[in-house]
Amino acid sequence: MIGISEIASAAELIAGHVVRTPTVPSPGLTSLLGAPVTAKLELLQRTGSFKARGATAKLLSLSGAERAAGVVAVSGGNHGIALAVTAAGLDVKATVVMPRTAPARSVEIVREAGASVRLTDGMDSAFRLVTVLRDEGLILVHPFDDPVVIAGQGTVGVELAEDAGELTDVLVSIGGGGLIAGVAAALRALRPGVRVWGVETEGAEAMSAALRAGGPVPVEVSSLVSTLSAPSVAQLTYDHVAALVEGVLVVPDRDAVQGCLDLAEHAKVWAEPAAGCLLPAARQVLARVGAGARLGLVVCGGNTTPAELAGLAGRFGLW
Missing domain, CATH: 3.40.50.1100 (Rossmann fold)
Incomplete structure (x- = not known):
């Protein structure tokens, strides 16, 4: 398991090479969801994502x-x-x-x-x-099955813990699970009372399948969200999610695309569907945990073009 010491070492290693991205309250998303929302804007990272x-x-x-x-x-x-x-x-x-x-x-x-x-x-x-x-x-350089990579992604969680106000629940997108493994490890050490939730899109459910099976299994990938479409998770990322994550939520591709439009309109940020899926999942979390929730959203990336997002929105009849 990756610990806070490994994440701290990674933070020291990459300092000066990456951006300490903004962690900001979002009045627009707070109004949309009916609960306080803080956004960690990893789409403003170098190369447009936490990666x-x-x-x-x-x-x-x-x-x-x-x-x-x-x-x-x-x-x-x-x-x-x-x-x-x-x-x-x-x-x-x-x-x-x-x-x-x-x-x-x-x-x-x-x-x-x-x-x-x-x-x-x-x-x-x-x-x-x-x-x-x-x-x-x-x-x-594996995208998720590597402890050094996971520790690097965990620096997102350290910054969120240091820069956000009071949070009860943090939502993180899952592809192969490197980001959520690192963020969950950091938050367990620094904000142990915070619940961490993973989010997948339908047809890119490698972590959900692993949790049902008790370990990584191959899955058939059919989601349009290519940046979440790992054919399986790793034992390393599975172990972190099984131990540290409250649950993994699954949303349709259509809702992920609508989430991108909602982020643009209400949060004024241009996000890709891998981040847009957080908004429909946030509604599921609020339905589960009830009143008093204070949400943190790790807006993982913004590498989508207007033409790509317009094409997806048109495909689903969203505009």
Whole structure:
């Protein structure tokens, strides 16, 4: 299990390389949800998502020989962007394996940063290919199955604990579980009374399936939210969620897209569906915990274009 000492070490390592993102009360979301809401705006992080934290921590932890070998990662978008940009700044050669369903702009950003992009037909095949490339000698920077990466993501939780007012419940999106594992570990140490809730979209339910099965299992991915679409979680992330998280909520893709529109209108932030899913999940949390809740939302990323979000909104008849 990742502890606060590992997260503190990661915070020291990445200081000066990442942004201490704003943690702000949101009057608009408070009015919309009917309970006090504080937003941790990780969409304002370098590369547009929290992923810069874990990628930076991992790259800075590598030896000179490991950096010289080059790094490889699998990504539905944000991890690849974070790795490509961070690796370029450290003069490390990077390869990113992405499914063809990844947002076109994300693929473009990875290439513009100088990384080599390998496209596959889906996330399952992307994970298989990255394993082959690792075995050929590249250093794997896993998006979630790595204690250094998780500790880096846990710095989000440290900042939230230090900067937010009183909170009762914190909501965190789940793909492979690296962010929620780190945030939950930090909050257990610094705000032990706070409940942490995970959020998945329908068709990207790797953690929910693992909790039902008692451990990681492969799942069929069908969600349109590519940045949450891990084909399975890791034992490491599962262990943290099973021990530290109150529950995992699942929302439809349509509601996640509506959440993006609500965040734009009521919170004045431009978020991707992986963050938009927090709003419908917040309503579920409020229904469960009742009066007196004070919510924290980790708005994990904003890497979506107006055309992409408009296309999704149109698909679901939301405008």
